[in-house]
Amino acid sequence: MRTKQVSANETRFPEPLAGEAIVVSKYAESRRKAVILHPDDFDLFERYRSIFAAREPYELRLTDTALAAHDLGERGADEPDLDIESLDRALS
Amino acid sequence: MSDQPATGLRGAIVWAITPYVPEAPFRLWLGDRHPPGEVADAKAFAQQVRRQGLDAEQTFLVKGKLRPVLLLQDRPRRALREIVALRMVRLETLPEAQQASIRDQREPSLFHLPVRAAKYGLSKEMAIDLNALVRVHASAILPRAVGRLDDNELRVVGQRLVEHLDIDLEPLLARLVEERLEALTGPEE
Numbered sequence: 001m002r003t004k005q006v007s008a009n010e011t012r013f014p015e016p017l018a019g020e021a022i023v024v025s026k027y028a029e030s031r032r033k034a035v036i037l038h039p040d041d042f043d044l045f046e047r048y049r050s051i052f053a054a055r056e057p058y059e060l061r062l063t064d065t066a067l068a069a070h071d072l073g074e075r076g077a078d079e080p081d082l083d084i085e086s087l088d089r090a091l092s
Numbered sequence: 093m094s095d096q097p098a099t100g101l102r103g104a105i106v107w108a109i110t111p112y113v114p115e116a117p118f119r120l121w122l123g124d125r126h127p128p129g130e131v132a133d134a135k136a137f138a139q140q141v142r143r144q145g146l147d148a149e150q151t152f153l154v155k156g157k158l159r160p161v162l163l164l165q166d167r168p169r170r171a172l173r174e175i176v177a178l179r180m181v182r183l184e185t186l187p188e189a190q191q192a193s194i195r196d197q198r199e200p201s202l203f204h205l206p207v208r209a210a211k212y213g214l215s216k217e218m219a220i221d222l223n224a225l226v227r228v229h230a231s232a233i234l235p236r237a238v239g240r241l242d243d244n245e246l247r248v249v250g251q252r253l254v255e256h257l258d259i260d261l262e263p264l265l266a267r268l269v270e271e272r273l274e275a276l277t278g279p280e281e
Contacts (some may be wrong), residue, residue, distance in 0.1 A: 056258050062223070065190040066201035070223045073181035074112070076157050080185065085215040086160065090107040090234040 001049065004063065016041075101175060102166045103246045104237035105213055108228045110179060111156035120152040128153055160213075161228060162220050162241065162249070173231070178249070180205070180222035183217045194219050200252055203245070213238025220249060222256045 013036055016022045022036040037045070072078035118137060120129040131137045140146040161177040181202070183191045194202045202219035205212050212218075241249065254261060 009269070020223060055258070055260060056141065057258055063193075063199060065199050068190060069181045069183075069186060069194070069199075069202055069219065070221055072185055073221050073224055074160075075178055076112070076155075078182040078185050079159065082158075083129050083214060083216045084128070085209075086213055086238050087107055087158075087211075089213055089238045090236050092236065 001046070100166065100237075101163045103241045103243075104163045105180075105241070106163060106237050107158055108161050108177065109156050110159050110161060110226055110228060111154050111230040114140055114152055114154045119153040121153055137218035160218070160238065161226065163228075163233075164249075164253075167230070169244040170230075174227045174229055175233070177226050177228050178220050178222065178253075179226050180218045181221045181224070183219060191217075201256065203249055203252070209239075211239055212241075222249070222252050225253075225257070 016036050016038045018040045020038065021041070023032055024034040024036065025031060026033050051052050069078070071075045102124040118131045118133075120131065122129050130162075131140065137146075141148050160180050162180065164176045164178065167173070167175060183194060184195075193199055194204050195206075197204060199219070201222045203215065203222065205220065207215060207216045207217050209215055
């Protein structure tokens with residue numbers, strides 16, 4: 001599962017206790033919009049998932065930074081100039 | 093590389109000619125008298141091979157670049173001349189927030205290498221890209237390594253690489269645990 005960090009200062013939400021799941025629903029509770037878990041329960045869920053869930057491709061866990069850096073390297077666009085100092089060391 | 097010992101390669105940071113991965117449209121060299129040919133994609137190439145008698149082996153025009161890589165294997169017998177390596181990426185062209193994320197070790201795909209010329213041999217801040225596995229021929233590597241990762245760093249890179257390559261180690265680990273348990277609980281001789 002891909003997790004996204006949001007600063008507590010940027011959002012308001014009820015704080016669940018350990019062992020409690022808060023279901024955020026809409027349309028008079030007929031549709032669940034989100035479920036808020038205590039971090040300990042989320043950790044437990046992640047452990048269960050790693051044990052029992054089907055193995056998922058690592059690509060699903062790549063961050064935007066990893067993708068951006070990889071793309072730059074793949075195109076050679078990460079090096080605006082040559083690291084002459086290092087290259088001279090290799091040639092010495 | 094031929095004038096270097098073939099051990100001690102694992103963990104070495106070297107400069108090597110590293111080709112880019114060919115991608116469509118593919119460009120073919122058709123000889124001195126003809127301009128390069130272009131094939132839209134792999135299927136179009138296969139159809140030309142199958143229906144128009146094009147040889148399956150062609151000279152593909154692929155860009156390459158001299159750049160530092162991390163070697164992952166030793167070749168003590170020199171029997172295999174291709175060596176698996178990881179390409180590195182410079183940080184300076186990334187947005188500052190992404191650079192900070194790499195420096196703070198929050199990016200499992202990017203193993204941070206600060207500028208430590210005595211250890212890594214690089215004068216630019218870089219990261220090892222765990223998604224950029226390449227094979228380089230021994231003849232494409234400059235003989236003198238500029239730097240080296242220590243055993244702990246290599247272990248971390250190896251563990252992350254297993255994950256990035258989607259290699260399932262569970263059966264192997266289970267067998268090793270079983271063997272260790274048998275060794276511990278088996279009859280004494």
